[in-house]
Amino acid sequence: MNYISTRGTITPIGFKDAVMMGLATDGGLLLPETIPALDRSTLEAWRTLSYQELAFNVMSLFATDMPAGDLKRLIDTSYATFTHAEITPVVKKDGVHILELFHGPTLAFKDVALQFLGNLFEYLLKERGERMNIVGATSGDTGSAAIYGVRGKENINIFILHPHGKTSPVQALQMTTVLDPNVHNIAARGTFDDCQNIVKSLFNDLPFKERYALGAVNSINWARVLAQVVYYFYAYFRVAEPFGSEVVFSVPTGNFGDIFAGYVAKRMGLPVQKLLLATNENNILARFVTEGDYSLGDVVPTVSPSMDIQLASNFERYLFYLFDEDPARVCQAFAALPTKGRIDFSPAEMARVRDEFISRSVNETETIETISSFHAETGYILDPHTAVGVKAARELVTDGTPAICLATAHPAKFAEAVVRAVGFEPPRPASLEGIEQLPSRCQLLDADRDSIKAFIEEKAR
């Protein structure tokens, strides 16, 4: 399997090189040349596999240059850190299927991919005798998951930018209390979009990228998306009845990476009726699906801070397919975006979008009210991001199709919002006990590319 860029100007490369490249060197995002289509008998055969076995079957279709034994070992090592035997179990509460993605070390769905990617980087670097400086941006969850994926690894340094004061307190502490010498946290005075822009611009500075061997942990890295495809299959096999019938996945969406993984699963042949794109008040993607309005606005802070994003990086991967795999159109759209502030779509394109997606933007009051009412009805505490997806599913999926809501984080990461909703703090998993008392380390900097570049140059090994 070879990988190409959404911008169309790189020579196709294999999986391992794609993982190491992160952002494509032409500024685009990497995608497999083709997405394998599965027949019903393959799906049937996968139905009873363990999570790890399923992960191997899905990933080996895309990671064709990885020896099978090595891939299996990396998968097993990566998921041994999870506290639930099923890795991503599905629980049913009041007719809603909740896909719990928060049983990894940092209590968010990001661990599913970043435990794997950390081990994969270590493996590839060892094979090549190389080192890497990871540079990533986070609105809250990716940062700690990436740090936990690579902390203490000898040939890797990690620099994570987060928007100062804009994550939840626990999200910030999960990053800044990791004191391994290879971990560097930067609190940037700006928004997540500022952080993501700086990261992308450093990757697009090819001499800098090469000199410091930059590696990507954000979902610009194809391996992130790939590892997340697996749980769509896993959840489908637990929920669909009869086998072969359709389901809806409700996905709280910020950077479009998680829902894009669902889109890949659907393209592979998973019977998904619709992907429900659920946003908070940062609703550019919901406006796109419901009104065809993809115009940039300002980021507003919400109780679901991981989704406080305007410019979702993986949207580009979806546009590549929407534009019939024509890189010239993708280039045009992104070249005009900074000046025009919008991307326009034809009625035919919007019809295709609505064939695949439904969407709902959920406001702050609705989010808190959903945590509160869901708890009153079921005794289950939703985190604010998951509540956005549950609210959207309850409102939009009313025809009896099973709705699988992705529970993207543990509620204890967002205690303030939960207290507002139910009047008490959610029980804390052991990993968060006493986190406020731990020593921490973080560099506060302006959201300015040159200052951040200089900091990386000073600390890079």
Ligand SMILES: N[C@@H](CCOP(=O)(O)O)C(=O)O
């Ligand atoms: N919501 C994310 C933002 C970064 O997204 P990614 O999927 O590209 O890593 C976060 O929590 O950091």
